[in-house]
Amino acid sequence: MLEVLDLTKTYGPPDQATPVLRGVSFKVEAGAFCAVVGPSGSGKSTLMNIIGLLDRPTSGVLRLDGLDVAFGDRGREARFRGATIGFVFQSFNLLPRLNAWENVALPLVYAGVSAREREQSALAMLERVGLSHRAQARPAELSGGQRQRVALARALIRQPRLILADEPTGSLDSVTAGEVMALLRDLNQRLGVTVLMVTHDRDLAARCERRIEVLDGRVVAEAGAAA
Numbered sequence: 001m002l003e004v005l006d007l008t009k010t011y012g013p014p015d016q017a018t019p020v021l022r023g024v025s026f027k028v029e030a031g032a033f034c035a036v037v038g039p040s041g042s043g044k045s046t047l048m049n050i051i052g053l054l055d056r057p058t059s060g061v062l063r064l065d066g067l068d069v070a071f072g073d074r075g076r077e078a079r080f081r082g083a084t085i086g087f088v089f090q091s092f093n094l095l096p097r098l099n100a101w102e103n104v105a106l107p108l109v110y111a112g113v114s115a116r117e118r119e120q121s122a123l124a125m126l127e128r129v130g131l132s133h134r135a136q137a138r139p140a141e142l143s144g145g146q147r148q149r150v151a152l153a154r155a156l157i158r159q160p161r162l163i164l165a166d167e168p169t170g171s172l173d174s175v176t177a178g179e180v181m182a183l184l185r186d187l188n189q190r191l192g193v194t195v196l197m198v199t200h201d202r203d204l205a206a207r208c209e210r211r212i213e214v215l216d217g218r219v220v221a222e223a224g225a226a227a
């Protein structure tokens with residue numbers, strides 16, 4: 001599903017270049033539930049942003065579904081991202097003026113889906129995450145866990161093959177975090193969507209069948225079946 005080969009990322013001007021990723025390689029099989037762990041500043045978000053085509057590597061290869069990603073063509077990157085990848089962030093990133101179903105439906109606006117179909121799909125997706133009864137509520141009227149459920153539904157609405165989650169439970173209490181994780185797990189199993197998730201929670205990471213440990217811009221340990 002996903003393969004990175006010797007990815008590097010360097011920030012700053014050439015004379016004061018700061019390496020953040022120093023040759024990262026790993027594979028994630030289709031359908032896997034994979035945790036990315038490592039200390040603050042080790043390069044986890046940088047790696048996720050590159051895999052999600054939100055940022056470009058300095059060198060290296062990113063392969064999604066067997067295809068090398070050709071970095072550089074913004075239009076193609078955006079189309080590929082929209083069709084293949086769903087994002088979930090620590091801070092939910094919901095639009096405050098839109099209600100729950102409108103937030104979920106947003107990616108379909110860019111995909112050119114009709115208004116009627118957007119509403120139907122969004123309501124169906126909210127049902128999957130157990131929030132049909134809050135479809136009309138705005139983000140400010142929802143709890144943290146409910147907001148993250150809305151964000152999950154939005155990430156899934158275009159039926160991506162890969163979900164990238166950067167500390168999705170980082171701003172939730174441990175009970176709510178457990179519930180959101182269970183939901184993510186359930187969606188991974190029922191929909192077969194591959195999940196790559198950054199987490200600081202050792203217990204959560206221990207429950208993932210696959211783990212990638214990043215330290216100082218390198219992969220220092222891997223657990224679980226590799227391809």
Ligand SMILES: Nc1ncnc2c1ncn2[C@@H]1O[C@H](COP(=O)(O)OP(=O)(O)OP(=O)(O)O)[C@@H](O)[C@H]1O
Nearest residue numbers: 011012018020038039040041042043044045046047
């Ligand atoms: N745009 C940027 N310009 C320069 N340096 C950056 C930029 N973005 C990130 N960095 C640096 O790259 C390093 C890795 O950052 P990154 O956000 O990937 O870490 P992280 O592992 O996600 O950390 P955290 O667990 O705190 O989220 C840090 O030292 C950070 O300061």
Ligand SMILES: [Mg+2]
Nearest residue numbers: 044045046166
């Ligand atoms: Mg980060």
